[in-house]
Amino acid sequence: MSPGHEIPGAVSALSDEALAFAIEVIDASKVAERIEEHLVRSTGRPRLLEVRCLLVALLALALDDRPLHLKAATRLLFCDISEHWRRVLGVRGEATTKKCFLARYRQVRYLFHLALSVADPSVEAKNRVVREGELASMRKGLSEAEIALRRGRLETFVSNLIEASVRVASDEELCAFDGSVGLDATVLPLFSRGPSTRTKTCASDPDGAWYVREGDHRDVEGPSAKKLRKLFWALEATIGTMGRPPGAEPTHPNLVLAACLGRPGEDPGGTGVRMLASVRKRGWPARRAGADRGYTQTLPERFHLPARALGYDIVIDYRADQLGRQANSHGAVMVDGSFYCPAMPEPLVTAGGDQRAGVIEETLFKERIDARRPWRLVRKQGPDHDGYERFCCPAQGEHPHLCCPLRPGARALGKVPVTAPPEVPPRVCTQSSVTIAPDVGARHRQDLAYGSEEWARVYATYRNTIEGTNGFVKDPAHESLQAPGRRRVRGIAAQSLFMALLIMSANVRKIRTFREMAANDEGPTVAQRARRRRMSITDYRPPPPSA
Numbered sequence: 001m002s003p004g005h006e007i008p009g010a011v012s013a014l015s016d017e018a019l020a021f022a023i024e025v026i027d028a029s030k031v032a033e034r035i036e037e038h039l040v041r042s043t044g045r046p047r048l049l050e051v052r053c054l055l056v057a058l059l060a061l062a063l064d065d066r067p068l069h070l071k072a073a074t075r076l077l078f079c080d081i082s083e084h085w086r087r088v089l090g091v092r093g094e095a096t097t098k099k100c101f102l103a104r105y106r107q108v109r110y111l112f113h114l115a116l117s118v119a120d121p122s123v124e125a126k127n128r129v130v131r132e133g134e135l136a137s138m139r140k141g142l143s144e145a146e147i148a149l150r151r152g153r154l155e156t157f158v159s160n161l162i163e164a165s166v167r168v169a170s171d172e173e174l175c176a177f178d179g180s181v182g183l184d185a186t187v188l189p190l191f192s193r194g195p196s197t198r199t200k201t202c203a204s205d206p207d208g209a210w211y212v213r214e215g216d217h218r219d220v221e222g223p224s225a226k227k228l229r230k231l232f233w234a235l236e237a238t239i240g241t242m243g244r245p246p247g248a249e250p251t252h253p254n255l256v257l258a259a260c261l262g263r264p265g266e267d268p269g270g271t272g273v274r275m276l277a278s279v280r281k282r283g284w285p286a287r288r289a290g291a292d293r294g295y296t297q298t299l300p301e302r303f304h305l306p307a308r309a310l311g312y313d314i315v316i317d318y319r320a321d322q323l324g325r326q327a328n329s330h331g332a333v334m335v336d337g338s339f340y341c342p343a344m345p346e347p348l349v350t351a352g353g354d355q356r357a358g359v360i361e362e363t364l365f366k367e368r369i370d371a372r373r374p375w376r377l378v379r380k381q382g383p384d385h386d387g388y389e390r391f392c393c394p395a396q397g398e399h400p401h402l403c404c405p406l407r408p409g410a411r412a413l414g415k416v417p418v419t420a421p422p423e424v425p426p427r428v429c430t431q432s433s434v435t436i437a438p439d440v441g442a443r444h445r446q447d448l449a450y451g452s453e454e455w456a457r458v459y460a461t462y463r464n465t466i467e468g469t470n471g472f473v474k475d476p477a478h479e480s481l482q483a484p485g486r487r488r489v490r491g492i493a494a495q496s497l498f499m500a501l502l503i504m505s506a507n508v509r510k511i512r513t514f515r516e517m518a519a520n521d522e523g524p525t526v527a528q529r530a531r532r533r534r535m536s537i538t539d540y541r542p543p544p545p546s547a
Helices: 016-029 031-038 051-063 070-080 083-089 098-117 132-137 144-166 268-281 304-309 351-357 362-375 453-473 492-519 523-529
Strands: 181-189 209-213 230-242 256-262 288-290 313-315 325-329 332-335 338-340 378-381 389-392 434-436
Touching: 016 031, 016 051, 016 083, 016 144, 031 051, 031 144, 051 070, 051 083, 051 098, 051 492, 070 098, 098 492, 144 256, 144 268, 144 492, 181 209, 181 268, 181 453, 230 268, 230 453, 230 492, 256 268, 256 492, 268 304, 288 453, 304 313, 313 453, 351 362, 453 492
Parallel strands: 181 288, 288 313
Antiparallel strands: 181 230, 209 230, 230 256, 325 332, 332 338, 378 389, 389 434
């Protein structure tokens, strides 16, 4: 009969360098100090554990690719680190027995919820599966002003934590960043079942909502050839990450600059603008912001106009029913985000919609997009302080692009002819220039000509960048952001903190990889590899005939 084998104890020691690094980053963020300021009380028993200790422990767990469990943080603080680091962090107390450990665990758990209480914008009661009517009676009585204050405080804490991880990189490593960012929203499943329509009970984490993703992300098809959909009880994480110009060498790591949590589909434009405003407030430059069609649908007052006011040139795509004529001003017609001559031929106007509908092939579509170029209005000035821009007819000036009977001139001879000018010429055809307000066609407006080679490369670059970042943070071997079991505390405040810590870990991992690439001089090699091809026709080239 086998006597069995003795099982060794679990070993989860962190190196002194890792712990010192976690302390340095948390101290640089100053988030612990800000939270402690809100927790100052003149009465009551003094706490034996500081917020700084808890944040350091959680970040150390994230950097070590461990789940962000409060019990693991308790074990780290009271059992795993040396006496020296306990003195540095100000950790007092012992956890030598099971009873002592449970007491320390309650201490950590109490501090965690206390710290988040000053920045929790939620009115919902968590960890209870109750009837819907009972849930309504359990909600906190917070005013709209108090909710907004707490939400702003929470987003500031998250931004400061992420900024501290970005500043791990040196100024030299970040100086090449031109201010371009990619925006996207990704699902963050919660450690909670959704509400039940059968029993009329709520979810144990009512801060979430149903996230439905239809079959537009390369989902497989079911037996009936119907696209499968994915359904989660979740929050939605909006992430903004650095981007590099198309084809550029990796001169800086593409780090996450900002992130924000909200319910799925709840004001994506406003959330994106708050993130961009946070990035600008922290001193980062602004250039381009690449976003998918989900942001095109938002109200211009919530996303497009504020983003441009912050200095960003938006690069977006359109639905099929949004292509073609989109707006007009003084006779100038907006087609696919840019202003053109009102006499532009109809096949050029409908090129985007025809290509999307399969009426024309890709080759003809590109030819028509190139043929639009002479018909595009020429910017003379702007945008000014208020966002107004001055444009002139493309058939006038020192170097006209069109030959129009409404604009006679020897310089236009031999240019693209305007065969059907407007019978009643609008202002754009009679004045030297027209001024177009920033709210004209604001939802669809963009500086790059839609469908052009430059637009396609820029849009694809920033979309691929943000999608790559989402996959990087969700890597199950590391941060595993998509795994709710690794961040089990419920509520949007707790989930926002966990998200920030995991993104910090991902940023640090990116900086480490970037430095390894720079040390090995692999930057140009990676840039060449960016456009991967499965095969080459040259592989089938026959050898030259022998002499």
